[in-house]
Amino acid sequence: MTTTTESRPVLTRPASGRMIGGVCAGIARRFGWNVAVVRVLxxxxxxxPGPQVIIYIAMWALIPADSRQA
Structure with missing residues (x-):
């Protein structure tokens, strides 16, 4: 796992544990949250009302995929 100098995982979309694009899994891993809670939220x-779907698609495009193989 790629980490920063603070030993926190870098925000990437993981190669395993994805449901759609891996955005929720990546956010949960980055902040140490439960992935099920992030997905439900x-x-x-x-x-x-709001642009949540557009933001999700943008994050899917902008957050790099994890370079590790599943």
Whole structure:
């Protein structure tokens, strides 16, 4: 796992554990959160007005994929 000088994982989309694009899994791994909670909050956020889907797609395009093989 690639880490910064602070021993925190870098924000990448993991090669394993993805559901759609790996954005939620990457965010959960980066901040040390439970991936199920991040996924539930992401799905729940779709029901409130705002650009959540566009932000998810943009993050999918901008966050690099993990270079490690699954």
């Amino acid at each position: 992401t799905v729940a956020s779709v029901f409130i």
